[in-house]
Amino acid sequence: MIDDIETGIRGFIEENFLFRSDGGELARDASLLEAGLIDSMGVLELVAFLEDRFGLKVADADMTPENLDSIAALTAFVAGRTAASVAA
């Protein structure tokens, strides 16, 4: 399931932020901010994607680079929230 989450997130980022496909794969832990892939609207696009695709509600307090700034962080965030909602 984690693999599915990561694949979905990676696909969204490659299609909507990375654009190029000739630069090799984006590293799991590469910072989207430092790579210049994301701006302020980009964060909102990302949050909207997470909410639509994974049925989450992303609270304001969760909108932090710690949760959203790499494929690895996003995957962990979504997996954690999904597990929490299943457990609840």
Place this chain on the structure above:
Amino acid sequence: MCGIAGLFGDGVGTREDAGDMVRMLDAIAHRGPDGRGTLARTGAVLGHVRLSIVDLPGGAQPLEDETGDYAVTFNGEIFNHVELRRELEARGARFRTRSDTEVLLRLYIERGEACLAALNGDFAFAIHDRRRNLIFAARDRVGVRPFFWTRGARRLAFASEIKALLALPEVEARPDPLALAEILTLWFPLAPRTAYRDVFELPPGHVLVARPGAVEVRAWWRPDYPTLAEDAADRRTESDIRDELAAALREATRIRLRADVPVGAYLSGGFDSSLTTALASEFLDRPVETFSVTFEDAQYDESAYQREIAARFGTNHHPALCRGADIAAAFPDVVRAVERPILRTAPAPLYALARSVRAAGTKVVLTGEGADEVFAGYIFKEAKVRRFCARQPSSAWRPALFRRLYPYLPGLAAQSPAYLRAFFGMALDRVGDPLFSHLPRFATTSRCLAFLSGDLRAAIGAYDPLQALRERLPERFATWHPLAQAQYLEIAHLLPGYILSAQGDRVSMAHAVEGRFPFLDPHVIDLAARLPARLKLKGLREKHMLRDALGSRLPASVVERPKQPYRSPDAAAFFGDAPAPYVAEALSPAAVNAAGLFDPGAVGKLARKCAGGGARGAGDNMALVAVLSGQLWARDLAGATPLARSA
């Protein structure tokens, strides 16, 4: 206000040269629909297309002096020509015309290069000095009027627009990869570079002196500011400055109303153009003709403020609605006019506005452009807040100030403090970088570089436009207040490189409409530059001194309204209900491959995102406009000459 062209070199003046001049003038005929002149002399051919504004019967050009030693072709206006003429006459000069052109020529004959300091005007001109066998060309301080040149084996060629140079057989239309890197980082090619290889811009405030086989280019004017110590020692208060500033701006406006045709005004509804309108109405004995762009989308539209100002000053107001489809329809012509890729559609509504000005029978408009750069407008607040944050990078609440900077950007309003800190906190450790004020803007823009083709990226290599800009800064730069440093970057580079060209001369002169800029009067610039930084941007109150000195002339609602920068729909303009057919064609893999400028796969993804309404951020919008304008520009390049295609 007109278009100029010239050829110079040993043996120049042949029938072939005269024929080439015809093609050059054809290419810039839009700049001067009222007349055309060519002067073939030994060693030079000068050409001119005329938009007649001053001395309608006597102002024909090129103009020779009575000895025939000197001849001038001149684009622009010398606003203080009345006073200069009086001084020259007092010293015995006799004039044959009432034109400012003859004043300029006389002054050059009397003083040589030193004549420039006396000129209060917007100008680009070339004088053929037959005695010394040289061309002396000069451009105004901030680059209102354009001047481009190139040099072949046999001759030097110059003109108001690049398209006139591309009409020559020796000039090939080839993109300059480094210029594209600069545009996609800085917004403009770094003069003297242009988007075309081997075609150069004479930078603002520079002269060009050409002798057969040699060209020398050097600065005659640069923006200058007090040192940090001088700024700190300046104890003046508002009341010490108020009257002098108001008088300078009134005078700047008064002499910019000099013309033998009616002068109108652009009215955006913001403080600057409202003030220009107010001042113009003080001097005119008839209603000011005001012209405005309006938008359907409330996030861009300012028509309520425009109507308020028009009513307050009793102007004869002409609003022009600009829809997304209008932007898309005008865009190919806009790219042809600006002669390079651009990052915003903002020139397109101004192109359409100039068309409507011309249709209303007006040739000259005052604009409020330049006030933000000269008097420290909203563009400088961000750097001030970033410097404030840099003192305490870990502060939790300081980043919240960033939201106050851009209340019109929905993306920021919804942002968490953590991300605000991440976006604006970039490079907080680089406060010593001379480009500190502009680093976030350049970082956002440079995302467009990712769309360049592999070949272009290889040609650009390790070239760094930011480093190139740093190396262009004057020695005194390091001694200035950080606010003055940021102002210098705007006035010396962004203003001429983008605002006054892509949003100014090129789109207005496409319809033979001349813009005049009271805020860019040299006395106003000098006075503003000498203001202490604490009075330019008082706290976060932008253009404080200007508001203080002249705000009482305007309704409080306009003086104190939040700044709404002039913007227009970008990507959305091209993907509406009925998209212009050229858009899909220009962005198709075949067209992208054929042009060779961009990566077809990346462009495809971007186009899909935009078509689906997903491009909401500045980065995506700039990339789309850059790619589309680049594709249209490449299509023009592929034709023999850009203008030949549209003729």
